[in-house]
Amino acid sequence: MLTTTLHALRTRWTTFAGSFVALSLGVALMTVMGLTLASSLNAPGQPPERFAAAPVVVQGQDTLRVGDRTQTLAQPRPVPARTIAALRTLGKVTEDRAFAVRAERAPGGLVGHPWSTAAFAPYELSAGRAPRAADEVVATGDWAAVGQKLRTDRGTVRVVGTVRVAGAVRVVGQARARGFGFGFGFGFEDALFYPDARAAALSPPVTRLVVDAKASEVRRLVAPGVRVLTGDERRLADADPDRDAEALTALNALFGTAGGVTAFVSVFVVASTFAFAVAQRRREFGLLRMVGATPGRLRRMVLAEALTVGALASAAGCALGAYGAPHLADLVVEGGLAPAWFAIGDHSWPYQLAFWTGLLAALCGSVAASWRAGRTGPTQALREAAVDSGASGMRPWGRLLCGTALLITAAVTLVLALLTEPGDLLHRKTYISRPMLLITAVALLSPVLVGPLTRLIVRLPGAIGLLVRENAATGVGRTAAVAAPVLVTVALTGSLLGATATLNEARATEARERTTADFVVTSAGAPLDAATVRRLREVPGAEVSPVASSAVYVLEDGVALIKSEAHAVDPHRLAATARLPLTDGRVTDLDDDSIIVNEEWSQHRVGEHVPVWLGDGTRRSLRIAGVMPVGTGDNGVYVTAANAPGAVVERVDVRVREGADRAGVAGALREAVGLRETVGLPEAVGGRRHAAHADVVTSDDWLRTAFPTTGLADTDRTTRLGILLVLGIALLYTGISLANTQIMAASDRARELTALRLAGATRTQVLRLVAAEALTVVAIGALLGLLVTTLNLLGMWSALTLQSVWSPIRLPWAELGTATGACALLAVASAVLPTAVALRPRSRRIRH
Incomplete structure (x- = not known):
């Protein structure tokens, strides 16, 4: 058995090389997703920032507790005046205030503080001096210079100093570039420090205190609900204390979804590729059956080959994934999806999961085909090898049964969701994962659809048109195997981008229907x-x-x-x-x-x-x-x-x-709102922004800006980058798989195409035939993908209708056209180039 397996691997290396490439890339993608997901499960403790040097921080009630359930309050309460008076008996009390400030040419999210609290960050003066007069401020970072006058919504002030976080210049620069932290500009905040008396006049409520006393004595005097923070708990007084944990939670959800899509695409393509590789060998199996090979021996041989190739390819994929995971981590950090410290950890379970999943997919893809090969008689095997009446893998009735069952399952689950919780269909995880079921169902049913679609698509006159139609009709397995990656590519592109565009259009429709205003006044980064x-x-x-x-x-x-x-x-x-x-x-x-x-x-x-x-x-x-x-x-x-x-x-x-x-x-x-006269529209919609970052725009301009209906522009950053990541990985892999499957199919057709040359077809005619067949298969896959997209978006449209939103379906035609065009280019190149090599003069003979 081992000798037969090794001989088959050596003589049919092209077929097995295609299977190896598909599986190793799939396992590599699963490894990368698994390692990134595992590294995002736990966040290290975030240290205190604004009050890193404070002995004890007292903070007003900021949490609602009902029984054992808690929620963060939208408007935290200030520290009660009685508590402040009581704490003054223990030692020095420094009052802190945080209030939004809108300033000309300032970063968004600018916040004001009393100067006395700057010592607890700790900040150090990098230029100038401390503020003393009411119209003097100290600014963080380098966006303002000493001596500069700033127009703010709280009056014109003069910058008399700038500060930076001591010993953190390099890290602050990285944080600013990557967009993490409160204010996203200077480490953890962009701030203006006012004299204490001026800050108290601008914002009377005291949000927190720094007390120079023992924590036990402070806790004895505070009112119920007021929090006393020491040690690492002082981070809870920062503006965004859980930002790293929240970023990793979003990252975890992102890579959980991306990993699920990647696993589906990988298993789908790998199983299809291995089944196609086995189905290519029907003539070989028929000859083995004629010389006495038993069905069991054939099955054991096929499974041994799949096990050998699967184990080697899965191991190579794990090694490739270990190399690629750190690069993906760098990308998500640079893209602002993860904190600057995020890196791939030392985890073993992603390797185990990816390896065994890849091996299992290879075996599953070969089992059905090997079972059919073993059950087929010698003469029947030779007859089926000449004319492919079935599909690669399982019998036609088996594919029809499984595909119909999955299609019914998709329909039933959709109807149940519409009747019970239609809003669930509008959630990101749902509209990303739901297409998988339909893609699998349509792929299983594709051999039944190949014939009608071919007759619908192919209208070429003459011999080439006839050959394209007949080759597609008789080579059902080959056509279905090559169309499968195109189906996945087009269906994922249309379903994910179409769902996002449809949901965006629905939100824009809601906003348009409820807005009767002529103008809208908004403020960037700060309240009015x-x-x-x-x-x-x-x-x-x-x-x-x-x-x-x-x-x-x-x-x-x-x-x-x-x-x-x-x-x-x-x-x-x-x-x-x-x-x-x-x-x-x-x-x-x-x-x-x-x-x-x-x-x-x-x-x-x-x-x-x-x-x-x-x-x-x-x-x-x-x-x-x-x-x-x-x-x-x-x-x-x-x-x-x-x-x-x-x-x-x-x-x-x-x-x-x-x-x-x-x-x-x-x-x-x-x-x-303090705006000078403008030419055209404000910066947010194409013009110039002035003074205090407040915009006065028409309601139509505001709706176009706040609710754009094209592309992914109006989705939140995590969703947008998440969808692009999922699509990028899936489309890259299916594109490589498409080229790989075409090369496998082209190598198997060398004898057939050489016979065409001997029958009188010119080399150019054969290449035109191959290119036309490739385009036909891509068109079939694209139509099936469009069918899946339409069915998915109809489900979302029905959910929106039940939610009382009357909005049209938005199909991403440009993206669908780009995906289909890329598939067509890959398919034609992958089919024509190997054929051109095979048709060189020294290959013009029929191999028996």
Whole structure:
């Protein structure tokens, strides 16, 4: 058996080389994904930053606790005045304040602090001096220079000094380049330090304290809910204490999904390649059966070959994956998906999983074909070798049965999801993983579809058209095997990008339908302060509706403490600038004792009272004044400002009153937010941004900017890069597999093509025939992929319709065309080049 196996490997090295390449690359991809996933499971402890040198930090209540369930408050409470007074009896108390600042030509996320707290970072002056006068500040980083005057939403100030984190210049530069940390500019924040008295006047609430006393004495004096932080817990007083853990959680979800897609694509392609490699040898099996080989011996030989090639290729794939994983880690760090310290750890289970999965895929791909080869009689095997009436691998009825079962499963699960939880179909994990089932089902059914699709596609006149049609019809196994990578490529491209585009279009449709404002005022990186909002309200001829962001918490079914995004509005002003899609109730019924919820809440009947916790943890019982549909999941809830303490205004909708001058109102709005006259639109939509980073744009321009409907531009960074990563890996692998399968098929057709040359066909005609066949197979795979894409997007469209969002399906035609074109180029090149080599003059003979 070993001698026969080695002889087969030596004489049919081209076929086995193709299988080796496909399997080793698949195992390498699984290894890379597994190693990256394993390295993202645990994050090291994040050290304190702003208060690294503070003895004890006292922080106001920032966590809502209901039983054993907790949630972070949207608006943390300040430290009570009585607690501050009591702590002063223990020792020196340094009050800290953090407030948003909008400044001209400043980085987004700029924050203000009292100068006395800079000593706890610790910061060191890199230039200038400490601030003393009310209009003096010290800036972090290098975005501002000493002596520079800054126009801010809190008055014009002069920079008298700059600071940097001591001993961290190089690391800070890396963090800035990679976009991690609060403010993403100078290590962990971009800040302006004011004199303590000025900071207290700008932001009276004390968010935290530094106390020079023993922690045990401090804990004895603080009020309930106030936190006392020492040691590593001081990091909880930083602006974003869990950013590294959250980044790794997102990375873990990303690579979990990418790993699942990679495993599916790898197993799918490897099994198909091995089955095709076995199916190519039907004539050889027929001859072996004629000379007395038993079915069991044939099966053992095929499995021994698959085991040998599979083990060697899987080992090579693990080695290749170990080399590639660190490079992928560097890419995700450079792309801002992971913290700067992220690296591949020492894990063994990804190698084990990838190796055995690859070996199992190789064996599974060979088992079905070997079973069929063993059960086929000698003369029947020779007859099937001449005309491929079946498909590579299992019998036609077996493929038909399995494909139909998977198709029914996909349909049933889709219907159940639509009837029970249609919103689940809009989640990223669902619309990334759901296409796999349909891809497998359609691939199994592809031999049944090859004939009709070939007759539909091929309309070439003459002998070449006839040969293309007949070769595709008789070579069903070869056609299906080559079309499989194209099917995966087109189906994944269309399903993932189409789902994202369709969901983006749905969100844009929701926003357009509910927006009746003429202008929208937004602020980049900082909220709009109360003075700016007051000036906007004083603009003559303008109906102004500020929208502040907060949160509301509800205990559903006594089990889960759910956080919902809350929009704090004035109901009468909102009614003039927006049109909420209420299924029950009225916007104007909203008051300080009520709330507008969506149908996702367990209680959503108008008139019912629902117990909630506000953004600062205050418990209230609010009457439901209106109910919205779930929509795309971004509806949130609406409350009045009284039920959103501490909420900051992030957007102001403006409608021009009837009879007022639109251009005059627009100019007055720009004056109110501190913008000089502009030419064209602000920077966010193509023009120049001025003064305090506030934009006044038309509602149409705002909708186009906030809800673009093309490409992946409007998805969040993790989703966008995640989808591109999944697609990139899958498409690269399927592209290589397509070329590999074409080369395997071309090498097996040398005798057939040489016979065509002997029958009188010119070399150019044979090459044209091969190219036309390759294009036909790509077209078949593309049509099947488009079918899978359409079915997937129809499921998402149905879910959106049930969620009361009437939005069209968006097919990514440009991307589909690019993917199909790339497959066509690869297929033609991979088919024509080996054929040209095989048709050289010294090869013009039929090998018996």
